Amino acid sequence: MITSFAACDMHAGEALAMHAGKAGIMENDQEFHIAFGVDANYFRGMGVAIASIVEKNRATHFVFHVFAFQVSDADQRRLDQLKKAGSVDIVVHIIDPSVFDEFSAFPSFSHFSSAIFTRLLIPAALQRITKRVLYVDADVLCVDSIAELISLDISNAIAAVVEDSGAEAVKMQCEKLDLTHRRYFNSGILYINIENWIANNITQLTILKVLESEKKFMFPDQDALNIILDGRATFIDPKWNFQYNVEGFLKQGDVEFTYPREVKFIHFTGRLKPWHNWNLHKSKYLFQKYQKVSPWAAMPLDAPRNHKEMKMFSQFLFKRKHVIKGVAWYCRYMLNRFMTVTLKSQ
Structure with a gap:
């Protein structure tokens, strides 16, 4: 199912709601909505992430939303297979690049790939479909039930987030971005209250912050979100976004893979991903475990490309x-x- 939208506003959300309603995908107590924003390089990672979520949460009916500028025929077929095999709904939303036309007047706009703003389009697009959505990066694997997160009350929150890893790195980012509340989160997982997000104009303010700021953001959309949500984000347990930098371990000569028992989502941050065949770390075996039960099972791991x-x-x-x-x-x-x-x- 492919849905197009031309603007990140109320009209886009209404159009999607009408389309989804015809397909029978309207929110109820038995389903949970999860969204991804991906390009071609991350489709396999996203597919395996979905497979891991389904595998660890068999009793939950999920509606997965895939936001992308384009989807290959091969990836569309795999998504269809995943939908049939997992008894889940998967809705593909093709993003019309004109959604960013209103920002093209900013001299800095050409410096950024439109892809970094993809996740910011999700709340408006889904506002008439669901009250809440879990945004998940494509380099995340689920290793346990997320029932506790699904039942979490975020009615008074804009977004529930997890603090970024590394005390020194967090301190540096707080100082660099002048964060009053001295907390910096990783945006790889965002549990969003859609109504509150839209009421506070978070998407528009975040994009404008990226384009107007004289600061050189290390992670443009994440840094801008931290500024806009400074003091307004709801911080939750690190087990919901356990950040794991494989490159850091390999540089130390450590190839073993361990993580705390309470962890629910493992987020593979950094340049090295578990789908790289040049990843000598044992974390890639976890990825391969879930890839084997996905429609991407036959796809070889990626060799060094540059x-x-x-x-x-x-x-x-x-x-x-x-x-x-x-x-x-x-x-x-x-x-x-x-x-x-x-x-x-x-």
Whole structure:
């Protein structure tokens, strides 16, 4: 099912509600809405994330909303297979790029990919379909029941969030962004009260903050959301967004994969993802476990695609004392980098 919308406003939400109503997807007490915003590079990750959520929550009926600028025929077929196999609803919302036309007058707009604003479109698009929605990044896996989160009362909240990992990093971001309440959250998982979000104009204010700010944001939409929701976000337990940076562990030579028993969602932050075949960390086995029960089961893990990834892979190999293979990949890195620089200079 594919739905298009042209503007992030009341009309878009009403159009989606009418379309969804015809398909029988109107909110009731037995279903829970989860949304993703993805591009082509993250479709497999999102599909496996959905498979993990379904696997750990068999008694819950989910409506998954996929927001994207385009969907390949192959990915659409996989989503259809996932829908049939999991007894879930999956609604694809194709984003019309003209939704951002009102911001094109900002000189800074061209500096950003429209994809970073995708998650901000979700509340308006779903406002006549559900009162609440859980936004989930595509690099997240569910490892336990989320019944407790589903039953959480967020009637007085705008969004329930989890603090970003690393005390020093959080402190630095709070100072950099001048956050009065000294708390900085990771936006990879947002449990949104749609009515309160829209009433407080969060989407519009966040986009404007990105485009107007003279600050150089490290994570544009996340940093701007933290400014707009400073003192207004509801912080919940870290188990709902347990952030795991695989690259950091591999740089230390640590390939073992452990996490606290109470964790519900594992969020693989950083550049290295569990669907990369050059990931030497054992976390990728968890990803492969859920991929095997998804329509993406036959898809091989991603090889290094550019000279930066090739260099990282060679460094990980050296760290693991795989010298010959490390040298081979370092040579591939040097060749790829040389060709890249040569092409840019022509």
